Amino acid sequence: MKAGSTILAALALCAATASGALAQTAPRGARAGQQDGQGFAGADTAAGAADSLGQTATPPTVSAGTFDLGNGLSFLMNYTGQAAANPIGGIRQGSAYAGQLFFGIDGDLERLAGIEGGSFHIAVTNRHGRNLADDAIGNNTSVQEIFGGGQTTRLTLLSYQQKLFDNRVDMEFGRLVANIAFLNSPIYCNFQTNSACGNPTFVFKTSNFTFWPVASWGAHAKAWLTDKVFLHGGVYEVNPLHQQPGDNGLDFSTKGATGAIMPFELGYSTTFANDLLPRNYGIGGWYDASDYADPTRDVTGRPAVLTGLPLGTRFGRSGVYARFDQMIWRPDPTAPQGLTLFGVAMAGTSGRLNEDYFLEIGALQTGTFAGRPFDTVGFVVNTQKFSDLALQNIQLAQASLGIDRKLPTQQVMMELNYGIQVTPAIRLTPNLQYIVNPDQTRFPYYRKNIPDAFVVGAKLSVDLFTLAGLAKGPGSN
Numbered sequence: 001m002k003a004g005s006t007i008l009a010a011l012a013l014c015a016a017t018a019s020g021a022l023a024q025t026a027p028r029g030a031r032a033g034q035q036d037g038q039g040f041a042g043a044d045t046a047a048g049a050a051d052s053l054g055q056t057a058t059p060p061t062v063s064a065g066t067f068d069l070g071n072g073l074s075f076l077m078n079y080t081g082q083a084a085a086n087p088i089g090g091i092r093q094g095s096a097y098a099g100q101l102f103f104g105i106d107g108d109l110e111r112l113a114g115i116e117g118g119s120f121h122i123a124v125t126n127r128h129g130r131n132l133a134d135d136a137i138g139n140n141t142s143v144q145e146i147f148g149g150g151q152t153t154r155l156t157l158l159s160y161q162q163k164l165f166d167n168r169v170d171m172e173f174g175r176l177v178a179n180i181a182f183l184n185s186p187i188y189c190n191f192q193t194n195s196a197c198g199n200p201t202f203v204f205k206t207s208n209f210t211f212w213p214v215a216s217w218g219a220h221a222k223a224w225l226t227d228k229v230f231l232h233g234g235v236y237e238v239n240p241l242h243q244q245p246g247d248n249g250l251d252f253s254t255k256g257a258t259g260a261i262m263p264f265e266l267g268y269s270t271t272f273a274n275d276l277l278p279r280n281y282g283i284g285g286w287y288d289a290s291d292y293a294d295p296t297r298d299v300t301g302r303p304a305v306l307t308g309l310p311l312g313t314r315f316g317r318s319g320v321y322a323r324f325d326q327m328i329w330r331p332d333p334t335a336p337q338g339l340t341l342f343g344v345a346m347a348g349t350s351g352r353l354n355e356d357y358f359l360e361i362g363a364l365q366t367g368t369f370a371g372r373p374f375d376t377v378g379f380v381v382n383t384q385k386f387s388d389l390a391l392q393n394i395q396l397a398q399a400s401l402g403i404d405r406k407l408p409t410q411q412v413m414m415e416l417n418y419g420i421q422v423t424p425a426i427r428l429t430p431n432l433q434y435i436v437n438p439d440q441t442r443f444p445y446y447r448k449n450i451p452d453a454f455v456v457g458a459k460l461s462v463d464l465f466t467l468a469g470l471a472k473g474p475g476s477n
Contacts, residue, residue, distance in 0.1 A: 065471025072111030094136030098129030259290025317351025337367025
């Protein structure tokens, strides 16, 4: 795969979540090898595309096809749909469907204009559909990750990227989102639950971490200190106006900005090129230097849940995290199939927060039965610990109704799925999800605990250029 198509491979690797941002290839000697004809992320993508998500792919998600014109311009277009229904539990029973159409352009400026190490990236998305969590379950963590961002057509990415010092320093700036460059991994994209895919949900509940597809001004840089150790930092404008329904992403002004969020990570990352069992370990955090709504108090300092007045405005929050993924079993040392474990631990360190901490553990098996090298089996379970502030809101609301009951302190969400590579262009992932103690923060006056919810879901991914015969996907000849 040519260097100019690296970004589009990254977009394909996480098409369901945020389909791709900056392609940041690892330094020379840290790239994974390509399995000829198998459609796996290769020399420029296993390290490059996955590294664009903050970590190297372990194992690499099967890559979608890029339509390469051969002159430095590459294109990718895909569609992701996610259906979900809750036959048991929640506030009521229901079903919902949400989808995203994605189109990306990647320009290699070295080939186009002789600018060594330079490239540009453009992405446009259209999101549509309904959210089952809103419509029926009642909790505030969706079971359809593809929902969100205004359910409209918008410019999602417009950036310039520059690599220096033999790719050991990689910088990008422009209209960006933080959640593609930080706290992301291709592994997370195998799941439909928004508690895990495309980022651990805690960071969005406790900060103004910017998210796909709502872009704002931003910049970040990654420096590879060795072939395995990197330091990564960024700064992103926080602008609530861009999150309003109908926003098209074309307003490049900073009107409405309330500050910035600054994520950072120190990581250790290997690939199939330099490790028999590739692994990624990272420690990091963020400082949210922007305005946010107080979880409980209104503009007068009284409980907003009782007064009905607007929430008061606060400034400044922070958090830390540690995460890993580690391949633990690889039956064929010449192939990328195998079993990988992954996990995340996150906690808030300052500010008035709705949650105290988040813990997650999961596993992904790539390659299942004989003749099914691109299928996957995945399981993930995580817990969100509600803060005393979040529980106080509900307790006050319940007391005003004359109700005194014990409130759950944690929400546990889990998913089991099987990813089927139906054709080189089509992937179907049926999944089962279960939510223990769906959080009631959105409905503090609901008179009883929301019943545990069982969710049946299905995720469909279609690579449109591969479907049209203009590119090659997993298993293409």
